[in-house]
Amino acid sequence: MAGIEIDGLGKRYGALAAVDDVSLSVREGEFLTLLGPSGCGKTTTLRCLAGLEKPDAGEITIGGDAVTSVPEQIFVPPEKRDMGMVFQSYALWPQMDVFQNVAYPLRRRRVRRPEVQRRVGQTLELVGLAALADRPVTRLSGGQQQRVALARALVSRPRVVLYDEPLSNLDAKLRATMRVGIRDFQRELGTTAVYVTHDQVEAMSLSDRIVLMKDGRVQQVGTPRDIYERPRNWFVADFVGYENFFDADIVERAGDRAIARLDGGEVALQCFGGPAGRGRVRLCVRSTALSVLPAEERPGDRTNTISGRVRDSMYLGGQIEHLVEVAGTVLRVRGADPDPAGRTVSPGDAVELRIPAESIVVLDADDEAPEPTTRGKQDNLDRVGSP
Ligand SMILES: Nc1ncnc2c1ncn2[C@@H]1O[C@H](COP(=O)(O)OP(=O)(O)OP(=O)(O)O)[C@@H](O)[C@H]1O
Ligand SMILES: [Mg+2]
Numbered sequence: 001m002a003g004i005e006i007d008g009l010g011k012r013y014g015a016l017a018a019v020d021d022v023s024l025s026v027r028e029g030e031f032l033t034l035l036g037p038s039g040c041g042k043t044t045t046l047r048c049l050a051g052l053e054k055p056d057a058g059e060i061t062i063g064g065d066a067v068t069s070v071p072e073q074i075f076v077p078p079e080k081r082d083m084g085m086v087f088q089s090y091a092l093w094p095q096m097d098v099f100q101n102v103a104y105p106l107r108r109r110r111v112r113r114p115e116v117q118r119r120v121g122q123t124l125e126l127v128g129l130a131a132l133a134d135r136p137v138t139r140l141s142g143g144q145q146q147r148v149a150l151a152r153a154l155v156s157r158p159r160v161v162l163y164d165e166p167l168s169n170l171d172a173k174l175r176a177t178m179r180v181g182i183r184d185f186q187r188e189l190g191t192t193a194v195y196v197t198h199d200q201v202e203a204m205s206l207s208d209r210i211v212l213m214k215d216g217r218v219q220q221v222g223t224p225r226d227i228y229e230r231p232r233n234w235f236v237a238d239f240v241g242y243e244n245f246f247d248a249d250i251v252e253r254a255g256d257r258a259i260a261r262l263d264g265g266e267v268a269l270q271c272f273g274g275p276a277g278r279g280r281v282r283l284c285v286r287s288t289a290l291s292v293l294p295a296e297e298r299p300g301d302r303t304n305t306i307s308g309r310v311r312d313s314m315y316l317g318g319q320i321e322h323l324v325e326v327a328g329t330v331l332r333v334r335g336a337d338p339d340p341a342g343r344t345v346s347p348g349d350a351v352e353l354r355i356p357a358e359s360i361v362v363l364d365a366d367d368e369a370p371e372p373t374t375r376g377k378q379d380n381l382d383r384v385g386s387p
Helices: 042-050 098-108 113-126 142-154 172-189 200-206 224-229 234-239 377-381
Strands: 004-013 016-026 031-035 057-062 065-069 083-086 160-164 192-197 209-214 217-222 244-254 257-262 268-272 279-285 291-294 305-315 319-326 329-336 350-354 361-364
Touching: 004 042, 016 042, 016 057, 016 217, 031 042, 031 200, 042 083, 042 160, 042 192, 083 142, 098 113, 098 142, 113 142, 142 172, 172 200, 192 200, 200 224, 209 224, 209 234, 217 224, 217 234, 234 244, 234 279, 234 361, 244 268, 244 329, 291 329, 319 350
Parallel strands: 031 192, 031 209, 083 160, 160 192
Antiparallel strands: 004 016, 004 057, 057 065, 209 217, 244 257, 244 279, 257 268, 279 361, 291 350, 305 319, 305 350, 319 329
């Protein structure tokens, strides 16, 4: 077991900075996930950690030992780094059976035969494959093959395990099962883990902390809850599924509390945090945090309640999404359907839109807009909070 320090890591391919000045600490025993859209540099970072890629800048230490240092010209080869790796393609040896595949890392280290027997047996037990030890790996299902790959990475009890999208070739049900499996092994073994995925649910459910990357650079590091509830910029907010972004001005501040005025809006919104002082900001809020009331139920206390009109409604199975126009902006609002209070609103209706203060995230107004393709279609399917 060991902590990892990455300092100023850089890797270029020609003119492209695949990894650009990345610095990270992974604590001993921590499960850290690199999350981000395709091409953001997750795999390249992981390969630099593994020693499969030679960076052109920066340093990496594992358990206090430098394994890579560009300034000091240190480069420890992969096999001397004491790491296990699990890839998206299982990379098993097809001519070997389950036992032989898992035993391979131990045999290469010349571990004695009875010890190999014991440790492979134990590890196959852990991944639930003890009964299939003699099966050729070519006669296993995808999920079973991935468990063999996992066992092979864990069998020598490496101080660090690196995972690169290990579940993305599996169907959704198996992915969910393996997710729990990986979390259990990690807890049991207490190994430091760095995990790469572009799947938000996987990252959230497995990780102690998440590193969100874009274009080779770190955008935010935080617990799953931090990232989900307190995204630091537009890109992160969009990536973790915030749907509504609108411009406003902070017109008043008292401690952490701020009053924002929407463009063209009459009503002031209470919110928390954001850049210090007053002035232009961008607010973002999840569709599920908003609620609509029919206009005749307009509350006496109008705090964070804005009048608007329903433009369109879509039934999503168990949920309904309304597009509500308020102060010249159209916001997406999602709620349970049927509504627990028995209210219905329809396109054309005048409504009151409630935006709870604590659900509003205040961002810098000049944040760069994310590309529309940031969120892959596949991500949308298993996004947290989707129906
Ligand atoms: N061997 C290579 N030669 C040239 N460019 C590369 C090479 N490997 C990666 N790249 C580029 O570097 C960038 C980062 O790639 P990387 O594989 O690290 O992304 P990723 O975040 O793992 O993406 P994905 O989710 O698609 O696996 C991409 O633009 C990619 O095209
Ligand atoms: Mg990758």
